[in-house]
Amino acid sequence: MREWVANSSADAARLRRVSISHFRVRDAAALLGVSDDTVRRLIEHDALPATKDDAGRMVIDGAALAAYARERASRPPDVLSGATSARNQFVGLVTAVTCDRVMAEVVLQCGPFTVVSLMSTRSVERLDLRPGVLAVAVVKATTVIIDTPTTP
Known part of the structure; x- marks a missing residue:
């Protein structure tokens, strides 16, 4: 399993990615903008599927994490007056x-x-x-x- 580190932004914590498509609990939390405990509760309530990596750490599949984020994404307030084709x-x-x-x-x-x-x-x-x-x-x-x- 390969591991690499990337900065998400100047203000965000460094994200450590475990493999091509799996994220540690703390990294998933940073990506979702919630606490580690919230992600653990989501896993406990089967809202997010998780497995263990070779080191025994809880990891979340990247595709499942993306689907969860997409389903719960809030639409920005509709402040534009009129229609636009820009999404x-x-x-x-x-x-x-x-x-x-x-x-x-x-x-x-x-x-x-x-x-x-x-x-x-x-x-x-x-x-x-x-x-x-x-x-x-x-x-x-x-x-x-x-x-x-x-x-x-």
Whole structure:
């Protein structure tokens, strides 16, 4: 069994992955945003299937963990007024706005995710974006890059 370590974010704990598709209890908890005890209770109540790895540690199948997370994912509040074809919407608070004469950088905190958008200063003014304002980052891109950690 191979083991590698990857950082999930600057604020999150390091995640240790046991194998290609199994996660330790503490790693599953970090991914779900709950405590280790909550994951153990989910296992006890058969809400999450678990097995033991070669070292005797409780592990959760990655596909089962993903299905559990997907089924329980809460929809963001519907704050957009109208229909959109973009499915990737991140509701959050504006935490920073930096403007010059032409361009601006707007930073949103959307749950555990930070979303940064570059736009015109005029758009920032028109939308009245400033720290503390509720906003929605709508992402519709032709290219999305996904990385995976390398195995040592």
